[in-house]
Amino acid sequence: GAVVSQHPSRVICKSGTSVKIECRSLDFQATTMFWYRQFPKKSLMLMATSNEGSKATYEQGVEKDKFLINHASLTLSTLTVTSAHPEDSSFYICSATVPTGTGNTIYFGEGSWLTVV
Amino acid sequence: LAKTTQPISMDSYEGQEVNITCSHNNIATNDYITWYQQFPSQGPRFIIQGYKTKVTNEVASLFIPADRKSSTLSLPRVSLSDTAVYYCLVVGYSSASKIIFGSGTRLSIRP
Numbered sequence: 001g002a003v004v005s006q007h008p009s010r011v012i013c014k015s016g017t018s019v020k021i022e023c024r025s026l027d028f029q030a031t032t033m034f035w036y037r038q039f040p041k042k043s044l045m046l047m048a049t050s051n052e053g054s055k056a057t058y059e060q061g062v063e064k065d066k067f068l069i070n071h072a073s074l075t076l077s078t079l080t081v082t083s084a085h086p087e088d089s090s091f092y093i094c095s096a097t098v099p100t101g102t103g104n105t106i107y108f109g110e111g112s113w114l115t116v117v
Numbered sequence: 118l119a120k121t122t123q124p125i126s127m128d129s130y131e132g133q134e135v136n137i138t139c140s141h142n143n144i145a146t147n148d149y150i151t152w153y154q155q156f157p158s159q160g161p162r163f164i165i166q167g168y169k170t171k172v173t174n175e176v177a178s179l180f181i182p183a184d185r186k187s188s189t190l191s192l193p194r195v196s197l198s199d200t201a202v203y204y205c206l207v208v209g210y211s212s213a214s215k216i217i218f219g220s221g222t223r224l225s226i227r228p
Contacts, residue, residue, distance in 0.1 A: 006160070032213040043204070044161070044218040051213075093160045097212040103149035103168065104208050106216060108160035 003027065004096050006109035013084055013116055020080045021112045023050075023094030029074035030096035035067075038091045038111075050077040050094075084116040119144045119207035121219040128225045135192045137222050139205030142186045147210035150181060150188045155202045155221070165190070166208070200226045 005024045013019045023033055031052045036044040048069055049057040056069035066088075068080040081088050094109045122140045129135045141150065149168050153161035165172055167179040167188070178191040192199060202221040208214065 004160075030212075034216065036218075043220055046215060046217060049213065049215060091158065095160075095216070097208075097214075099212060100166075103147075103166065104210065104212055104214070105163060105166055106151065106206070106208060107163060108153070111158065111160045113158065 003098060003107045004094065004109045006092075006094055006112050008112060009110060010113045011115070013114070015085055015116055016083055018080055018082045019084055019114060020078050021092055021094075021114070023077045023079070023096070023109050025075045025096045028096075028098055030077075031074060032097065033071060033077040034095045035069060035077075035079050036093045036095070038093060040091075044093060052077075081114060084114070086116045089114055089116045119148060120217065121205045121207060123203075123205055123219055123222045125220055126223040126225070128227065129195055130227050131196055132194050135195050135199075135224065135226075137190045137192075137203055137205075137224070138187060139190070139219075140187045141205070141207050144185050144207050145209070149208045150179070150185075151206045151208050152177070152179065152188075152190045153204045153206065155204065161204060164203075195224075195226050197226050197228065200224060 007022045033050040035047045038044045047062045050069045050071040052071045058064045071077040093111045097104045119141045151166040152164040155161040165177045165179045169181050172179045180189040202223050204221040
């Protein structure tokens with residue numbers, strides 16, 4: 001079963017509004033989660049590292065005031081796209097790392113489609 | 118961060134064995150190699166992970182040579198439902214280790 005869950009799977013919002021996407025780790029605690037963005041037929045692009053209890057670390061070129069990340073608990077990270085515009089429409093994916101006996105294994109959420117109209 | 122390089126695309130037929138190779142020349146000592154499968158509009162799904170030599174599970178095998186600078190994912194007897202994008206990732210020892218995705222390999226299976 002899924003170990004990382006995202007919600008909502010699809011969302012449509014109007015230009016200028018904000019939308020929040022949740023990423024939850026199921027049955028394990030994740031001090032670090034990652035947020036990715038993916039355009040059609042392209043690879044995943046790392047946006048930011050979400051750190052529990054501290055500020056997120058953003059990749060170069062990603063606007064931190066545009067993509068607000070909050071990691072208030074060990075099982076939940078949220079990505080808020082503020083003042084959304086049509087160019088923010090994309091597939092957003094989160095991931096969390098689970099320590100296993102054979103090293104760390106990364107699990108990804110189901111993804112969230114954002115359409116800004 | 119270890120960069121990975123894979124073929125952009127591959128074609129095969131149902132029932133065939135498919136081998137996808139990935140190069141990761143600057144892999145670090147504590148890094149693991151992990152392969153994922155992604156279908157359209159879904160998050161990547163874990164397939165297999167290994168450190169060296171050979172690992173096998175119910176869906177695939179992973180071959181890693183002694184120098185660990187490459188790895189090969191082997192899918193036995195593929196079916197149409199194996200049509201997807203396959204990503205090779207190098208995963209660090211720390212849970213905070215970032216992952217940089219390469220292009221992935223778009224595998225198309227034909228009847």
